[in-house]
Amino acid sequence: MTRPNAKGWCPGAYHPMMSGDGLVVRVRPVLTRLEQSQVLGICVAAQDFGSGIIDLTSRANLQIRGVQKQNHNALLQRLNSLDLVPDDPALESRRNFLISPFWKKGDLTHRLAQALTARLCEMPKLPPKVGFAIDTGTAPMFLNDSADFRLERTPSGELLVRADGMTRGHIVAEDEAINALIEMAHWFNENRTDTLKRMAPLTAKKVLPVQWQGTLRAAPASELTPGMHELGAVYGAAFGKIEASRLSNLISSTGANAMRITPWRLFIFEGADLTDTTDFITGVADPLLRVDACPGAPLCETATVKTRGLARELAPFVKRDLHVSGCAKGCARPRRCAVTLVGNAGTFDLVHDGAPWDEPVQTGMMPGTLKDCIGEN
Numbered sequence: 001m002t003r004p005n006a007k008g009w010c011p012g013a014y015h016p017m018m019s020g021d022g023l024v025v026r027v028r029p030v031l032t033r034l035e036q037s038q039v040l041g042i043c044v045a046a047q048d049f050g051s052g053i054i055d056l057t058s059r060a061n062l063q064i065r066g067v068q069k070q071n072h073n074a075l076l077q078r079l080n081s082l083d084l085v086p087d088d089p090a091l092e093s094r095r096n097f098l099i100s101p102f103w104k105k106g107d108l109t110h111r112l113a114q115a116l117t118a119r120l121c122e123m124p125k126l127p128p129k130v131g132f133a134i135d136t137g138t139a140p141m142f143l144n145d146s147a148d149f150r151l152e153r154t155p156s157g158e159l160l161v162r163a164d165g166m167t168r169g170h171i172v173a174e175d176e177a178i179n180a181l182i183e184m185a186h187w188f189n190e191n192r193t194d195t196l197k198r199m200a201p202l203t204a205k206k207v208l209p210v211q212w213q214g215t216l217r218a219a220p221a222s223e224l225t226p227g228m229h230e231l232g233a234v235y236g237a238a239f240g241k242i243e244a245s246r247l248s249n250l251i252s253s254t255g256a257n258a259m260r261i262t263p264w265r266l267f268i269f270e271g272a273d274l275t276d277t278t279d280f281i282t283g284v285a286d287p288l289l290r291v292d293a294c295p296g297a298p299l300c301e302t303a304t305v306k307t308r309g310l311a312r313e314l315a316p317f318v319k320r321d322l323h324v325s326g327c328a329k330g331c332a333r334p335r336r337c338a339v340t341l342v343g344n345a346g347t348f349d350l351v352h353d354g355a356p357w358d359e360p361v362q363t364g365m366m367p368g369t370l371k372d373c374i375g376e377n
C-alpha cells in the first residue's frame with residue numbers, strides 16, 4: 001500500500017502551519033546550534049506566545065506549538081531579537097539542511113555549512129521537503145534521515161557529493177562542493193515530475209549522469225545515544241516533545257554554554273556534565289528510545305486517537321521498536337517499524353514489520369487491550 005497524502009510542505013517561522021492546538025512555528029537554528037541565551041529566550045517565547053511545548057523535529061529544528069494567530073507577529077519579533085530568524089523571509093524555507101552535530105569552528109563541516117548558507121539564493125526553487133545533508137564528519141550519520149543532496153566522505157576521507165538513493169557519489173574538491181550541489185539540484189529540478197518529488201524515488205526511475213556514480217561513501221558511524229560525549233552531555237526527548245520550562249531549568253542548572261540539535265530526538269549540551277533528571281532521557285536502556293508517537297488527538301486534527309500517553313504506557317512492555325501513529329500517514333516514523341499501532345476511527349490497527357499504511361494483521365483494537373498484544377511482539 002502507498003502512504004496517504006501527507007502535508008506537502010514544512011512549516012517555517014514566517015509560514016507557520018495550523019494544527020489542532022494552534023499554529024506550529026518552526027525555528028531553524030543556524031548550524032543547528034543555539035547559545036544558552038537563545039535557548040532560554042525560545043523557552044520564554046514558547047510560554048509567552050504558545051502552549052509552552054517545543055517539538056524537536058526529525059530535521060533538527062525546533063517548533064513552538066500552540067501559537068494563536070494574533071500572537072504570530074509578536075513571536076516573530078521576539079525570535080528576531082534573539083537572532084533566531086536571520087534569513088531573508090524568501091530564503092528561510094530553503095535553509096533546509098542537516099549538519100553533522102559534532103562540527104567544530106573552522107573545520108570542513110563548518111566551512112561547508114557556511115558556504116551553502118551563503119549561496120542558497122543560487123539554488124533553483126525546490127519542492128518544500130527537499131533538503132541537504134552536510135554529513136562530513138569522519139563517517140556519515142544521516143543515512144536514515146531525510147536529505148536529497150548529500151556531502152559525505154569516502155573511506156579515505158575525500159569529499160563526496162551523493163544523490164539520495166544512490167550508493168555511490170563523485171569526489172569533489174572543497175571549493176567545488178557547493179557548485180556540485182547546485183548542479184545536482186538543477187538536474188533534479190529538470191527531471192522531477194509531479195509524482196517524483198524527492199531524489200531517491202527519482203533516481204530509482206531516472207539514470208543519473210554516470211560521472212556522479214563513481215565512488216562509495218564511508219561506512220556509517222555508530223548511532224548517537226544519551227550519555228556523555230566529548231562535546232558534552234547528550235539527552236533524549238521522548239517523542240521529540242519538550243516542555244519549555246523543563247528545558248529552561250535543565251540548561252540553567254547544568255550551565256551548558258550551548259545546545260546542539262540533532263534529528264534523532266536527542267540534543268547535546270555543550271561543555272556540560274550529564275545530570276540525573278526524569279524530565280529527559282539520560283540512559284541508553286530507557287525503553288522510550290525505541291518508541292515513536294506523533295502528537296495524535298487532540299493536537300492533530302486528523303487523529304481520532306490519543307497516542308503519546310499510550311506509547312509511554314506500552315514502552316516498558318515492547319521487546320522491539322514500537323510506533324504509535326494517530327493515522328495511516330505515519331508522521332512520526334514514515335517507514336517500516338517492528339510493531340505499529342495505527343489509529344483508525346477511535347480504535348487501533350496493528351501492523352507487523354511494516355509502515356503505518358501497510359495491511360494490518362488486526363483491526364479495531366481498543367487501547368485497553370493493547371498491552372497483552374504488544375507484549376507478544
Ligand code: SF4
Nearest residue numbers: 294300326327330331
Ligand atoms: S494523526 Fe499523527 S500521523 Fe496522522 S497526520 Fe496527525 S500527526 Fe500525522
